[in-house]
Amino acid sequence: MSQLNFIHLPEVALANGLKIPINLSYQVFGDLQSANPVVLVIHALTGNSNVCGVNGWWNDLIGPNKIIDTGRFTVLAFNIPGNGYDGEEAHLIENYKDFVAADVATIFDLGLKQLNIHHLFAIIGGSVGGGIAWELAARNPDLCEHLIPVACDWKSTDWVIANCHIQDAILNNSKVPLIDARMHAMTMYRTPESFSAKFDRNQHENGLFYVESWLNHHGNKLTSRFKLSAYKLMNQLLKTINITQNGSEFLSVASKISAHIHLVTINSDLLFKPEECWKTYVDLKSVKDNVSIFEIKSIHGHDAFLIAFDQLSKFLLPIFQTKQNLNENHQRYTIRNW
Template identity: 60%
Template sequence: MENKPTYIKIKDFTTESGVFCAILNLSFEVFGPALNTAPIVLVNHALTGNSQVVGENGWWNDLIGVNKTIDTTKYTVLAFNVPGNGYDGTKIENYLDFNARDIAKLFIKGIKILKIKQLYAIIGGSVGGGIAWEIAALEPKLTNHLIPIASDWKSTDWLIANCFLQEQILNNSRKPIEDARIHAMLCYRTPESFKEKFQRTTNEELNIFNVESWLSHHGTKLQKRFQLSSYKMMNQMLKTIDITRNAESFQEIVSKIDADIHIIGINSDLFFTAEENKATYQELKKYKNNVTYQEIVSIHGHDAFLIEYEQLDNLLVAIFQA
């Protein structure tokens, strides 16, 4: 039986850009033991994800569940929906009014309303990891473990450039979701991944290359389940990750974070590159002892955190068997 999101009304919220929202709906789902009866793991979803992390349509079933790495007999799993992600019916058209820190603030408000004093871990991939960084920067004592996967504490120029192109497609294309998804898939995978998968083969029935057929399929599939406003909103979140925006220096911010920080990069990631993750790790080591960097080795690029489950399990098992 599938969970359904529960709603919290957040009142009188002002975004970082100064826009006042009288009411915002924040929805969430809980898996495993009831809240505040077991250690709590907050899971932040990626761009096209949602709060359904486990279950029939769970996007992280290989990692989370009964007797899985994050065992839902031992841990309570909490997952919020980014407002406007389309999963819970909340629609946000004015996506430019929000940034990743706003979402982190909303999640923190939700956590306080749910009377959660301490999290065992915050984990997220891609933009979800960026929002995890933002939460830890705002509430440095909230979690014991911070686990950003295929992510970073800031959006790089390269990432911002790709988000800019995504926004151009979303605002100007005749088939915005399909076309934006096709471009995004080129960022999420690698030339080597495509070579292994397609080998320059053709779809004789359609008289096109199989790589073209595959990309078109992904575009059509997303168009059927994702709203245009949701794509714009999530792309804006990806573009605006920066724990130092209008704040203290990186050193001052991270020095206050109590959590053990476990950075997990992907050697072939074209989006949040391993080089950036390693640079973050080297910088963090100057101010913190409880930080590690580990790497998924894969030809599949950014999407490897959703593909290479055995590797991810091996990298996380010690944290969740403690």
């Protein structure tokens, strides 16, 4: 497993005006001594910086001879502060509702500067990680050549906000908040068709439906690796994705992003609806040529970005095998002062 490293940021100004210290943790996968292009990977709600290798949650995409080949790219992954993976608690922020997705982009941008990384080949993230990728690109429009937000949008819709509100109520009122919130979330991450295909109304001998035991399993499993404070914070971030701050318009902000934007949506996603992503694509195409979209076809809903690797790989392959991009201005990708 890649070593966990830390960057101390003594003072980070949050969007609400608060200033707090942050210990930003990260892992690196690939050759630190090379001048390989850098890919920043941003994890989802219950994910972390361990994106490949032992227990890597995106092993199907990232690693030696994978689509994002750690022999050709240096992969960098920050932990969203407060996710608990690095032992740092979310109580470093007195009120988790003071924290918004744009604040994570601010922290990541400061972290990149501390690592003396001023240009990225790509930023890729799934779900809330994709939303934060949007936020980072909006904050630093010339940071990357390729922006790849997966199973997300540049904003949290009313539907996303509503479900995050329910999650927050469960997390603050349930007797077993992690278990109950996770069970509810799993019904949003999958679809009725996915459940029917997987369980077909089958029951155990004790009368418990397979779907019930599956939900119980996922609820109980999360308690062994995730803290309540982390869930509250991450749910708050999912609720607050919005690159149009201070009255700005989406096209005004997004048109300034120089990167090629590759949108990835899922036809059955019940959380970040594909209709929203397609609208984003159509709107962007009116002001920006270097935009593309790919729709994963799956019955498994939002979680398909963690399941349908064959489809996702086919879409990503041309991006990460572009030799011309890898050879041009090679030195600007160099990582220094680790």
